[in-house]
Amino acid sequence: MKEIIFLLALASANSGVALRAVEPMLPVLATEFGASISATAIIISAYAFAYAGAQLAYGPLGDRFGKLRVVTLSLAGAALASLGCAFAEDLATLAAMRLATGLFASTPVMLGMAYIGDRVPAAERQPVIARFIIGTISGQALGPAVGGAVTDLLGWRGTFALIGAVFALVSATLLVRTHSRWNEEKAVPLPSNPFAAHLRLLGSSRVRHVVTVGFIETFLFFGAFSFLGAYLKLRFDLSLTLIGATLAGFGFGGILYTLMVRRLLMELGQKGLVFWGATFCCVSYLFAMFTPIAGTFVVFTIGMGFSFYMLHNTLQAKAVEMAPQARATGLALYSSGWALGQAAGAAAMGLAVSGFGYRPAIIAFGVGYLVLGVWMRRNLHKL
Helix, strand or coil: CCHHHHHHHHHHHHHHHHHHHCCCHEEEEEEHHHHHHHHHHHHHHHHHHHHHHHHHHHHHHHHHCHHHHHHHHHHHHHHHHHHHHCCCCCCCHHHHHHHHHHHHHHHHHHHHHHHHHHHHHHHCCCCCHHHHHHHHHHHHHHHHHHHHHHHHHHHHHHHHHHHHHHHHHHHHHHHHHHHHHHHHHCHHHHHCHHHHHHHHHHHCCCHHHHHHHHHHHHHHHHHHHHHHHHHHHHHCCCHHHHHHHHHHHHHHHHHHHHHHHHHHHHHHHEEEEEEEEHHHHHCCCCCCCCCCCCHHHHHHHHHHHHHHHHHHHHHHHHHHHHHHHHHHHHHHHHHHHHHHHHHHHHHHHHHHHHHHHHHHHHHHHHHHHHHHHHHHHHHHHHH
């Protein structure tokens, strides 16, 4: 089981790279295609909207045909779509290829957590999930660094080609290492229409609460975080490599959290994790917006990563258990809300930046995240 969880975490890492690698390259794409930075953010939203919608189908497919089978085959599609991004001739084509990538790259995190939920007892699950998401965190940490460094060295087309090649390699490895185990997973009887299965789960108030909070969480956090790269470029005129390295602090902070999760759970409990996570996250955004020294910015991105996962990992544990009778389908709903929130947050932040500027918009989203944490502490029993 440990080997399979590792491979799923590796696949999640590359999906994280694919998601986050574009952030440092937004100024380059804006120049390349003669568009504003806010307009180029469509490639973030396209990926995230597709990522969200595709999981509504992949959840029931994972329950019916097996989680390992669905992850392996979908990553092959992600490889082809990522390579298509490298050949895009205009912003619309690039957005379309990013949408296609999101359609195929959305399975490892969601179905990986469902796989853990099927095999790990509830009392031990949150720390195991925390270790599993090291893959996602590492990918999201490496994403900006890869996007910045490779774009500086090979151009943005080289970045997408590299991502596609890694998707292909991970898919092939999963095929070789897990193919013999595909038939070990038991099929879950569900309605023939996958969306009917989702509607049935949404009849539960617990499911509705978890999905809604997941949407709001990523709308606020990633709406702000997605524009930090552009803010750093305009505020400090850093190279894309330095911007990527600075944003990678988010992943480092997340990994620090996974190393401390057991102790934090013992000391704070889940209510303390969501409250203090939201508080520290808001403070990190505030300090980041007012620091006059570019070198200190990485301290705040580390703080953002650590505090985000204090809240996010708690919500993940709730999502894994909210529909144990159809775990992958339930997690598909949660993950779709999570990804849809990120897409909508990036779009909303683009409008807010255009109207009010970077600093007021990012601060407002950070304060909103604090309000969410306060609400979660008081209403955690509903999740």
